[in-house]
Amino acid sequence: MLVTDFIENKKQGKEHTSEDIQEFIKGYTNGDIPDYQVSAWLMAVNFQGMTDDETVALVDAMLHSGETIDLSGIKKYKVDKHSTGGVGDKVSLILAPLAKAAGCVVPMISGRGLGHSGGTLDKLESIPGFNVKLTKQEFIDNISKYSLTMGGQTKDIVPADRKMYSLRDVTGTVKSIPLICGSILSKKIAEGIDGLVLDVKTGSGAFLPEYENTRKLAVQLKTVGEKFGLNVKALITDMSQPLGNAIGNWLEVVESIDVLKNKGPKDLTEVTIALTAWMVVMSGIETNFDKAKKYLYELLANGKAYDEFLNMVKNQNGDISYIENPDKYKKAGYINSVKSQSYGYIKTIDTHQIGMTALALGAGRRVITDIIKPEVGIIFKKNIGDLIKSGDEICIIHADTENDFNQAKVEILQSFTLSENPVEVPDLFYETF
Numbered sequence: 001m002l003v004t005d006f007i008e009n010k011k012q013g014k015e016h017t018s019e020d021i022q023e024f025i026k027g028y029t030n031g032d033i034p035d036y037q038v039s040a041w042l043m044a045v046n047f048q049g050m051t052d053d054e055t056v057a058l059v060d061a062m063l064h065s066g067e068t069i070d071l072s073g074i075k076k077y078k079v080d081k082h083s084t085g086g087v088g089d090k091v092s093l094i095l096a097p098l099a100k101a102a103g104c105v106v107p108m109i110s111g112r113g114l115g116h117s118g119g120t121l122d123k124l125e126s127i128p129g130f131n132v133k134l135t136k137q138e139f140i141d142n143i144s145k146y147s148l149t150m151g152g153q154t155k156d157i158v159p160a161d162r163k164m165y166s167l168r169d170v171t172g173t174v175k176s177i178p179l180i181c182g183s184i185l186s187k188k189i190a191e192g193i194d195g196l197v198l199d200v201k202t203g204s205g206a207f208l209p210e211y212e213n214t215r216k217l218a219v220q221l222k223t224v225g226e227k228f229g230l231n232v233k234a235l236i237t238d239m240s241q242p243l244g245n246a247i248g249n250w251l252e253v254v255e256s257i258d259v260l261k262n263k264g265p266k267d268l269t270e271v272t273i274a275l276t277a278w279m280v281v282m283s284g285i286e287t288n289f290d291k292a293k294k295y296l297y298e299l300l301a302n303g304k305a306y307d308e309f310l311n312m313v314k315n316q317n318g319d320i321s322y323i324e325n326p327d328k329y330k331k332a333g334y335i336n337s338v339k340s341q342s343y344g345y346i347k348t349i350d351t352h353q354i355g356m357t358a359l360a361l362g363a364g365r366r367v368i369t370d371i372i373k374p375e376v377g378i379i380f381k382k383n384i385g386d387l388i389k390s391g392d393e394i395c396i397i398h399a400d401t402e403n404d405f406n407q408a409k410v411e412i413l414q415s416f417t418l419s420e421n422p423v424e425v426p427d428l429f430y431e432t433f
């Protein structure tokens, strides 16, 4: 295959063969095909798209670009969840121990935050001592022993994605639906799971904010995932405002503890319960979604989910004294509240901007080498639909310095639009596929 022909074909909207896709991804992974040719191809895919068959071939080629995790020695059903990401999305921290408490086997490989959306690994690493850097064998051993492990991707798992994601990030091709499918599904299938629950976010803080695109992604993730024999459930959930109240790594851990103790924010609790419920149904533990939800609420109320969180932290070398007493954690240098300067009902929140503001405070990273400040972030006190008056507290900013606070305050106030008339609260759940 001539790489220039391959690129030209996609540019003209022609369909690739599986063999050509395999050869291309292999050549890229081993360094035979340079970044500039792959960049041109990524842009062609961005505009021309890919058929489901091509996307299946892409996932397959990426999956086989490196090692996979063999969990076939564990006879029980293995299930995971993946979110397309958002602001304040700490669901995995709650869902994984909750699912374990319900009897699921959860091998979870997560990512780091990049851009406006946070990453589960950074949140876990804000717990002193917590080890997410497990070798493949440690990951397998942990799953066999504890039925639950939350770790990071090793460099040998789907190396094609690591290379290609960095390239997409700098070539304006991150938002291509087949490329997202290739990236997410190859990594998830490499985990050796049987079932996958997908939280596909829509709204101003989502990766793909417009509903039409979110829906296309959800459908393609399900269709392609199922071609690999994976049982897939995809839920479209709201990201038009931050999920829960807390944004920032340690602040999100604390909010997760609240949910696990059954005293967390309602939206975060409901989204977590719904996603976990599908994991419970897929695993054959409960026969239907409503029964699974009821069971999961019981596990929050009776402390079993919280106990599993403590066990997980202990098993991965985390210091549980910080979980038992979150107040002993290092505080941010300058903590103060932002007060409203206007009157009205909150109509919209630019959640992407809120994510960028949290990033600028030090809660996220612009490039993968940036160092995160785990203690900084924002705690929201208001949501879409709330009536605010001048002087009402909108949020509390945990900043490093007063300067950082002042900058964040301006950005947050600009992120809200208000209405004189009452505003409808957005739905939390849209379609389920």
Ligand code: URA
Residues within 6 Å of the ligand: 084, 111, 174, 179, 180, 181, 183, 184, 207
């Ligand atoms: N998450 C991923 O892992 N990959 C993408 O391409 C987008 C979101």
